[in-house]
Amino acid sequence: MQSADIETTAVIGAGEMGRGIAAVAALAGYEAMICDVDPDQLDAAREHVEWSYGKSVERGAIGESDAEAALDRIETMTDLPEAVSEADFITEAAVEQQAVKEDIFSDLDDHAPEEAILATNTSGLNITRLAEATDRPGRVVGTHWFNPPMLMDLVEVIETEHIDDGVADTCEDLVGSFGKTPIRCRRDIPSFIVNRLMRPYGESAAWLVYYEEAEIEAIDSAMKYKEGFPMGPFELADFTGGIQIRVEGEGDHLEDDRPLSYDTQVCPLLHDLYEQSTRRRRWYNTTSRAQKTSIPAHVSAGTGRSARSGRPTRSARRRSSARVSRPPRSTSRSTRSPKRFHVSC
Incomplete structure (x- = not known):
């Protein structure tokens, strides 16, 4: 799949990051589904996106017609199978907990189209394990957006050892079409590059x-x-x-x-x-x-x-x-063996 083939995006999780990623995608011309188990969270997400677009209009960053068209491209729902049934690129943006994300990726694998790319928005968790929670590890990629997504330019794109040729390139191209700057992390390490x-x-x-x-x-x-x-x-x-x-x-x-x-x-x-x-x-x-x-x-x-x-x-x-009780500073170095490898980004 090439980035030109992507028409519909979906975001799982309507928190600050999820709603921001969906807002960016919709503003760039993509259909954007936002899925969350909490209907109130979805209502709050739509209100926040509308507010964010309004601020962009006030600053002259976008036109009012652009904001209205983008809002029309956003759809919210609580049913995950429905949200991802026609999605080409899906971003999981749930709480920063490995077990929660692995469960979501297992569900996405069951319900997303076979050719869909599954991305996680994480600031540093184990993407390799997320890929291994699916039967399509080659189509799983990491994306680390920065908060708030509407304003922050950089997005990290992280590869795992399982990734198929071209998947990270497609992800980078998609991020570029959002008007963002992608940076590649070619090894899945904790916290990636920036963090x-x-x-x-x-x-x-x-x-x-x-x-x-x-x-x-x-x-x-x-x-x-x-x-x-x-x-x-x-x-x-x-x-x-x-x-x-x-x-x-x-x-x-x-x-x-x-x-x-x-x-x-x-x-x-x-x-x-x-x-x-x-x-x-x-x-x-x-x-x-x-x-x-x-x-x-x-x-x-x-x-x-x-x-x-x-x-x-x-x-x-x-x-x-007063004497404050604090744990002593450690003066000894770690006895763990050094780990050496090369990261190209």
Whole structure:
């Protein structure tokens, strides 16, 4: 199958990523089915897509007629067999849990057309195992979209050892027709390319706060205003839903047997925030990702003092007044054998 043969797409899961992927596909001229077991989630998804298109019209990115035509190409339903019965390209965008995704892929294999390509939207889970949950492993491919799909340009395309010739090329061409930029990861490794590079950015920052070496605002300020990053690690995590992704995927990553698998646990602070509320799960006290976080440019990182007043920061005061019980830092290196391979992207 070539990308030119694809007319109908389907997305399984009407959450933030699923509805965003469907919105992009519909805007590019493809029929887009959104399937979810929760009718209320489907209603919310359609409302969100309509809102997102409206914002694009306001910015002048698309015309009003384009938005209306795209909305007409979106259909929502709760019945998976019906949703995928005529789909050429199907993207699973369910919760970031390996077992849930494997069950969905088994169902897709039973009901999707024989020639359909099955894709998963995951930030780093085991795509090879998803392919092996089907009788068509050669037609399974990974796609890692970034949040929000309507605005973020990059999409990772991930191959497994089972993939048929041409399937990843077709996926790349399709992503390109969406107006996005595909990047190929030729080996199925945990977190693929972008998140594998970015993971230390967020993880190290979280542990610095956990051990009270610096405060959230100070780290974000330093990275944003001194190092020139578009966002600090905590601001970025709030924007992308990083806390939920890391906590929900922790168990699967620790059990992963792919090359370069992780053997480190998630910082306990992420678990604390995750368990506070199903709606918050953010470092900053904002009500939604759309609410802009204000990062002060004057905060000094690494000294324990505010650059404006020179007074000790809260974490510095806590360190001087109380002994905080924390697990000790590990000083030993891992005894695991190094894993070496070549990734071409």
